[in-house]
Amino acid sequence: MRVILDVKGVSKGFGGVQALRDVDLEVRAGEILGIVGPNGSGKTTLFNLISGVYRPDTGRIIFDGVDVTSLPPFRRTVLGIGRTFQIPRPFKRVTVMENVAIGAMFGSSSVGVEEGFRVAEGYLKVFGLWDKRDRDAESLTPVERRLMEVARALAGRPKLLLLDEVMAGMPPGELDGFLSILREVKVREGIAVVAMVEHIMRAVKDLAERVVVLHQGRKLVEGPTREVFMDKRVLEVYLGRT
Amino acid sequence: MRQYIPFLPVVAIYGTLFLTGLLLEGMWQPMALLAFYGALGQVFNIFLGLTGYVDFGYVAFLAIGSYGMAIAASSLYEDLGWWIVPTGFVLAFIMASFLSIAVGAIALRLKGAYFAIATIGVSEGLRYLIEGTGLWGGSMGIIVSRPLREAFGREGANSLSTFWADSILYGIALVAAFITLMILKSRAGYAFLAMREDEEAARVMGIDTTRYKLLAFFISASLGGLIGASAWTLKMNYVFPSDVFDIVYTIEAIIIVLLGGSGTLLGPLVGGLVYGALKYWLAVTFPGLQLLLFAPLILVIIVAFPQGIIGILRERMGSAFRGVIL
Ligand SMILES: Nc1ncnc2c1ncn2[C@@H]1O[C@H](COP(=O)(O)OP(=O)(O)OP(=O)(O)O)[C@@H](O)[C@H]1O
Ligand SMILES: [Mg+2]
Numbered sequence: 001m002r003v004i005l006d007v008k009g010v011s012k013g014f015g016g017v018q019a020l021r022d023v024d025l026e027v028r029a030g031e032i033l034g035i036v037g038p039n040g041s042g043k044t045t046l047f048n049l050i051s052g053v054y055r056p057d058t059g060r061i062i063f064d065g066v067d068v069t070s071l072p073p074f075r076r077t078v079l080g081i082g083r084t085f086q087i088p089r090p091f092k093r094v095t096v097m098e099n100v101a102i103g104a105m106f107g108s109s110s111v112g113v114e115e116g117f118r119v120a121e122g123y124l125k126v127f128g129l130w131d132k133r134d135r136d137a138e139s140l141t142p143v144e145r146r147l148m149e150v151a152r153a154l155a156g157r158p159k160l161l162l163l164d165e166v167m168a169g170m171p172p173g174e175l176d177g178f179l180s181i182l183r184e185v186k187v188r189e190g191i192a193v194v195a196m197v198e199h200i201m202r203a204v205k206d207l208a209e210r211v212v213v214l215h216q217g218r219k220l221v222e223g224p225t226r227e228v229f230m231d232k233r234v235l236e237v238y239l240g241r242t
Numbered sequence: 243m244r245q246y247i248p249f250l251p252v253v254a255i256y257g258t259l260f261l262t263g264l265l266l267e268g269m270w271q272p273m274a275l276l277a278f279y280g281a282l283g284q285v286f287n288i289f290l291g292l293t294g295y296v297d298f299g300y301v302a303f304l305a306i307g308s309y310g311m312a313i314a315a316s317s318l319y320e321d322l323g324w325w326i327v328p329t330g331f332v333l334a335f336i337m338a339s340f341l342s343i344a345v346g347a348i349a350l351r352l353k354g355a356y357f358a359i360a361t362i363g364v365s366e367g368l369r370y371l372i373e374g375t376g377l378w379g380g381s382m383g384i385i386v387s388r389p390l391r392e393a394f395g396r397e398g399a400n401s402l403s404t405f406w407a408d409s410i411l412y413g414i415a416l417v418a419a420f421i422t423l424m425i426l427k428s429r430a431g432y433a434f435l436a437m438r439e440d441e442e443a444a445r446v447m448g449i450d451t452t453r454y455k456l457l458a459f460f461i462s463a464s465l466g467g468l469i470g471a472s473a474w475t476l477k478m479n480y481v482f483p484s485d486v487f488d489i490v491y492t493i494e495a496i497i498i499v500l501l502g503g504s505g506t507l508l509g510p511l512v513g514g515l516v517y518g519a520l521k522y523w524l525a526v527t528f529p530g531l532q533l534l535l536f537a538p539l540i541l542v543i544i545v546a547f548p549q550g551i552i553g554i555l556r557e558r559m560g561s562a563f564r565g566v567i568l
Contacts, residue, residue, distance in 0.1 A: 077446060106433065156448060
C-alpha cells in the first residue's frame with residue numbers, strides 16, 4: 001500500500017526533556033494505525049511535529065510525497081493533515097456549527113462559506129451534535145467537544161487524520177458507536193487514521209490494524225495489533241506501570 | 243440581496259446624521275464630528291475588531307495620509323488645478339498602504355503586547371524622523387491654504403474645508419462599513435473569528451493567520467490614510483507633526499471600537515455616536531472638567547461591558563437573530 005506519511009528519524013527536546021529520540025513512522029493510505037505508550041512517552045509531541053505545531057530538532061517528515069518538515073501548520077492542513085487536540089481547543093465563543101464549518105472552509109477541501117456549512121451539517125448529524133449546532137462550543141461537555149473536534153477535522157477532508165485520545169471519557173455505550181462511525185468514514189473517504197487511545201486498550205484492539213508502541217521517546221515495538229499486545233516488552237511497559 | 247440587509251441601518255444612521263447637519267441650522271459641525279468618530283471607529287475596527295490586535299500607533303496612518311494630501315496640494319497645484327484633491331487621496335492611500343505593508347510585515351509577527359509596543363515605536367519614530375530631519379517641512383509642517391485657494395478660488399476652497407472635507411468622511415465611513423460587511427460574510431470573516439478565539443488552533447485548522455492579519459492591517463491603514471487626508475489637510479488646511487501624530491486619536495479609536503462592540507458592523511458606528519455625543523455634552527455642561535469626568539466614565543463602561551453595546555444586544559437577542567445585527 002502507498003505510504004502517505006513517512007516520518008524519518010525525528011527527535012525533539014524541550015529544555016532538559018528529550019520527548020522523542022530518532023523515531024521512524026510510516027503510515028499507509030487508508031489504514032488505521034494505533035499509537036500507544038505510557039504517559040509522557042511522546043505521543044502528543046509526535047502529533048505536534050507531524051501537524052507542524054513544533055519543528056523537529058532532527059529528522060524529516062514526508063507527507064504524500066511532499067517534504068513538510070519546515071512548512072507552517074496551515075500549509076500542512078491544506079495538504080491534507082487533520083488533527084484533534086488532546087485537550088480540546090474548540091473556538092469557544094463560536095457556534096458548534098461554525099466551528100465545524102471553519103474546518104471545512106480552510107481544510108484541504110477549501111470550500112466557500114455556503115458549502116462549508118453544508119459539509120458541517122453532514123458531520124454534525126453523523127456525530128450526534130446536530131441539536132447543539134447553534135450553541136457556543138464552550139457549552140459542550142468534554143466528550144462532545146472531542147466529537148466536535150473530530151467533526152471539525154474531518155470536515156476539512158484530510159487524507160490523514162490524527163486523533164489524540166479522543167475516546168477518553170467516552171461512556172462504553174458511545175464508544176462502540178464512535179468506533180463504527182470512524183471505520184465507516186475512513187472507508188468512505190479513503191483516509192488514513194492514526195489514533196492514540198492509550199488508556200482504552202479495547203478501542204485500540206478493536207480499531208487499529210497496526211500498532212506502534214512508544215516508550216520514553218523511542219519506538220519500542222511496531223507490528224500487527226495482535227502480535228504487539230503479546231510482545232513481552234510491551235507487557236512489561238504496561239503491566240509494569242499499572 | 244439578503245446579505246446586504248445588515249447594511250441598511252448603517253446607511254440609515256449616516257444618512258440621518260448627514261441630513262440633520264444639512265437641514266438644521268448650526269448642526270453641520272456637530273454632525274460632522276460624529277461622522278468623523280464613526281469613520282475613525284469603522285476603519286480602525288477592520289483591524290482591531292477583526293484581529294483582536296491593538297495597534298497603538300494607528301494614528302501614524304492618518305498622519306501619513308494627511309501628508310500625502312498636503313504634498314500633492316502644495317507641490318502640484320500649478321500643474322493639476324482641482325485635480326490635486328483626487329491625486330492627494332490617491333497619494334494618501336498609497337503612502338498609508340506602503341507604510342502598513344512595511345510595518346505589518348515585521349510587527350505582525352509579534353504577539354499581543356509586543357505588537358502594541360512596536361507600533362507605538364513606529365508612530366513616534368516617524369514623527370521624530372519628520373521633525374528631526376526637516377522632511378516635509380519638519381516641525382513647521384505644511385500649510386496648504388494658499389495652494390487650495392489658487393486651485394479652487396476663495397469660495398471653492400472655503401466649501402472644500404467646511405462642506406466637502408466632512409462629506410467625504412461620511413463616504414469613507416460607508417465604504418469601510420461595506421467592506422466590513424463583505425469580510426464578515428466571507429471565508430475571511432470566519433478566518434478572523436477563529437483567529438481571535440485561538441490563533442494557534444486556527445493555524446492548525448488551515449488558516450494562514452499572518453496573511454489575514456496583514457490584509458486587515460492593510461485595509462484599515464489605507465482607509466485611515468484617507469481620513470487623515472480629509473479630516474486634517476482638507477479641513478484644517480495645515481499639517482503639523484505634533485497634531486497629526488497625536489496619540490489621542492489612536493486612543494479615541496480604541497475606545498470607540500470597544501464601546502460599540504469590537505468586530506461588529508454596527509459597533510463602531512454606535513460607539514462613535516455615543517463617544518462623540520458624550521464628549522460634546524460633557525464639554526458643554528461641565529466646561530473645563532470634561533476630561534476629568536470623561537476618562538473614568540469611559541473606563542468604567544468598557545470594563546463593565548467588554549463586549550460593547552452591539553455585543554450585548556446580540557447576546558440578548560439569542561442566536562437566531564445574530565445574523566440580523568452584525
Ligand atoms: N511544550 C512542551 N514543553 C516542555 N515539555 C514538553 C512539552 N510538550 C511535551 N513535553 C514533555 O515531553 C514529554 C512527552 O510528552 P507528550 O505530551 O508527547 O507525551 P504523551 O505520550 O502524549 O503523554 P500523555 O499520555 O500524558 O498524553 C513529557 O515529558 C512532556 O512533559
Ligand atoms: Mg498526549
